[in-house]
Amino acid sequence: MEETRKPRRGINRLILLVVLALSVAGAFLFPPIRPHVQLPAEPITSKLFEFLGQDFYITNTMVAVLIADVLLLLIAFAINRQIKQGKSVLEGISGAFAAILEALYDMTESTAGKHAKKIFPYFATIFLLVLVVNLTELIPGVDSIGLLHHDEHGYPVQEIFPGIATLVKSSGETLHNGETELYGLYPFVRVASTDLNFTVALALISVVMTQVVGLRTLGREYLTKYWNTHALKEAWKKPQFGDPMAFIMALIDWVVGILEIVAEFSKIISFAFRLFGVIFAGAVVLFVIGTLVPVFVQSAFLLLELLFGTLQAFIFGILTMLFMSMATQSHGHGEAGDEHH
Amino acid sequence: MDAEAAKLIGAGLAMLGTIGAGLGIGILGMGAVQGIARNPDAAGDVQTNMILGIAFAEAVAIYCLVVALLLIFVA
Numbered sequence: 001m002e003e004t005r006k007p008r009r010g011i012n013r014l015i016l017l018v019v020l021a022l023s024v025a026g027a028f029l030f031p032p033i034r035p036h037v038q039l040p041a042e043p044i045t046s047k048l049f050e051f052l053g054q055d056f057y058i059t060n061t062m063v064a065v066l067i068a069d070v071l072l073l074l075i076a077f078a079i080n081r082q083i084k085q086g087k088s089v090l091e092g093i094s095g096a097f098a099a100i101l102e103a104l105y106d107m108t109e110s111t112a113g114k115h116a117k118k119i120f121p122y123f124a125t126i127f128l129l130v131l132v133v134n135l136t137e138l139i140p141g142v143d144s145i146g147l148l149h150h151d152e153h154g155y156p157v158q159e160i161f162p163g164i165a166t167l168v169k170s171s172g173e174t175l176h177n178g179e180t181e182l183y184g185l186y187p188f189v190r191v192a193s194t195d196l197n198f199t200v201a202l203a204l205i206s207v208v209m210t211q212v213v214g215l216r217t218l219g220r221e222y223l224t225k226y227w228n229t230h231a232l233k234e235a236w237k238k239p240q241f242g243d244p245m246a247f248i249m250a251l252i253d254w255v256v257g258i259l260e261i262v263a264e265f266s267k268i269i270s271f272a273f274r275l276f277g278v279i280f281a282g283a284v285v286l287f288v289i290g291t292l293v294p295v296f297v298q299s300a301f302l303l304l305e306l307l308f309g310t311l312q313a314f315i316f317g318i319l320t321m322l323f324m325s326m327a328t329q330s331h332g333h334g335e336a337g338d339e340h341h
Numbered sequence: 342m343d344a345e346a347a348k349l350i351g352a353g354l355a356m357l358g359t360i361g362a363g364l365g366i367g368i369l370g371m372g373a374v375q376g377i378a379r380n381p382d383a384a385g386d387v388q389t390n391m392i393l394g395i396a397f398a399e400a401v402a403i404y405c406l407v408v409a410l411l412l413i414f415v416a
Binding site: 037038039270273274276277278280281284311312315318 | 392393396399400403404406407410411414415
């Protein structure tokens with residue numbers, strides 16, 4: 001047993017040294033160019049068709065979402081296959097996901113109580129999707145391998161393999177006839193959370209489904225959260241001349257109900273921009289640090305991105321779950337109203 | 342002052358908003374540490390709620406960062 005372990009440890013160190021040497025050599029031969037950062041996602045196909053006057057083409061964030069979907073479906077099929085075999089304790093990656101989902105379900109049950117079954121699918125789906133999408137940022141090749149296109153503010157290219165070229169820093173001599181072709185890079189895959197379309201869509205789904213869950217659970221009583229009829233009844237009950245303080249307090253309760261509508265819209269904006277801001281800022285930091293110090297240092301920031309990506313996915317999911325469980329709780333006006341009747 | 346310089350100065354000024362986030366996260370940390378000191382058995386619950394609160398406070402700093410990035414890249 002000892003003899004078979006020794007060469008394996010040596011091999012790992014050797015592989016690590018070889019990869020490090022290759023990366024240092026690559027950084028010297030082809031110094032990295034800072035990628036051009038832009039907010040809208042870059043297209044990787046030409047215009048496919050026109051829809052309502054807008055061009056439709058496939059962007060690189062769509063590719064990232066498709067990759068995340070395929071990965072999640074594969075995991076789902078793997079878990080399904082193990083469950084169909086009748087196992088009660090799942091093995092391998094299915095077991096890891098079962099453990100994660102069980103922890104999430106316990107959290108949902110402790111917050112939402114008996115409505116956990118309705119709320120849990122939204123929480124888990126949003127968490128898993130955003131987690132997988134954020135983790136694609138760490139794969140080498142994302143944001144760096146893509147299509148070259150003509151761009152005046154770009155860089156000259158140098159071919160390393162037939163058909164594969166890389167951007168290089170321009171040296172003075174190549175501009176003697178003013179005819180160098182400058183190129184920019186459109187990556188094939190870009191982290192989907194850096195696209196506002198993805199985050200706003202998820203935020204809209206989250207907030208709209210919160211309303212749906214509330215309406216399904218409470219029925220029409222859910223709308224009293226916004227149009228507080230109980231507060232109006234309270235205000236009209238007290239004689240306006242005898243007790244102005246209670247009248248004002250009841251009116252304030254009614255205005256608070258109206259403000260809840262504004263709060264729902266601010267939730268959409270807050271969800272969208274929290275996820276977008278964290279991941280976009282992280283991507284920009286990775287680009288800049290990777291350009292300044294091509295070897296080693298970006299790895300520390302990749303670790304930071306791993307932490308932040310997971311945390312933001314969890315925050316998105318758990319805030320959705322919290323708002324949904326708050327939506328399923330009646331405010332106690334029902335019971336008080338019954339007493340007064 | 343041309344537009345490019347004004348954009349960059351604006352982006353730098355926009356990041357002053359992170360002072361609030363830093364203060365908020367510090368106050369949260371203080372409350373969490375005091376809570377754990379009082380009741381070490383509740384450390385897990387306190388820590389979970391602290392992380393939640395920190396994510397909210399940090400989101401405000403991220404809004405400032407988004408404004409700065411918008412100024413540099415989009416405006």
